[in-house]
Amino acid sequence: MKWPRRILALLVLLVVVGFGIFWVIRRQAQTLTPLQLDDLTPLSVSLLPDDTCAAAAREMVEQLPNSPIIARVSADSSPMSRGSALVQRFYVREVYAGEGLEEHTLIWLTSGQWNILEDREPAGLQSGYVNLPQRNWEYLVFLTQAEEEPPTMDGYPIYQLRDDLILAPILCCDDWNAQVDEKRGDTMLYKEARWQEFYTQTQQGMDVLMEAKHTVMARYPG
Numbered sequence: 001m002k003w004p005r006r007i008l009a010l011l012v013l014l015v016v017v018g019f020g021i022f023w024v025i026r027r028q029a030q031t032l033t034p035l036q037l038d039d040l041t042p043l044s045v046s047l048l049p050d051d052t053c054a055a056a057a058r059e060m061v062e063q064l065p066n067s068p069i070i071a072r073v074s075a076d077s078s079p080m081s082r083g084s085a086l087v088q089r090f091y092v093r094e095v096y097a098g099e100g101l102e103e104h105t106l107i108w109l110t111s112g113q114w115n116i117l118e119d120r121e122p123a124g125l126q127s128g129y130v131n132l133p134q135r136n137w138e139y140l141v142f143l144t145q146a147e148e149e150p151p152t153m154d155g156y157p158i159y160q161l162r163d164d165l166i167l168a169p170i171l172c173c174d175d176w177n178a179q180v181d182e183k184r185g186d187t188m189l190y191k192e193a194r195w196q197e198f199y200t201q202t203q204q205g206m207d208v209l210m211e212a213k214h215t216v217m218a219r220y221p222g
Helices: 005-030 050-066 203-217
Strands: 044-046 069-075 080-082 085-097 106-117 124-127 138-143 156-160 170-172 187-189
Touching: 050 203, 085 138, 170 203
Parallel strands: 044 124, 106 156
Antiparallel strands: 044 187, 069 085, 069 138, 080 085, 085 106, 106 124, 138 170
């Protein structure tokens, strides 16, 4: 059976268009877009209730020291979006545990808990209830075991924060604002929370997390 020329031409056109759409979507997913404050301020963030803060604090103290890779890093870039996922570039200052990660190198960090949720109204920022890293600040990070040859982006390897904990396992070496306005619900806008260290509903929850953070940080002096 011979296909009419018009049908063949139409099929070829559909294949070309479909490939073009796939290529554009793929390129958009791989394109890095630096996030400005104006991009983040209208986003909402979820807040942790007290009982979840207590569970998260226990995880920090009991499980973070058992992480496959532990390192002190400094943020070499602002957060960037890669599609809906967030990534950020860091300089590795010191490695406390694990193999494969080299000191004095640049890496990308990402997390399953770092996302922009556009299907909400208003759109949401998911950052594992920990504020996004600030450029040039130092952080203690707890990573999953990397592949023997981790994937790269722009020539730098990509490492993954642990995703099996309540909080994103990235602790700022300095303390942010830890004072909480008690008159809040279970969400708030990022513009109101941009200097909070953790996203909690109450001061009690913040205090519990800060105490656990200091306990963990004491194990890894800079």
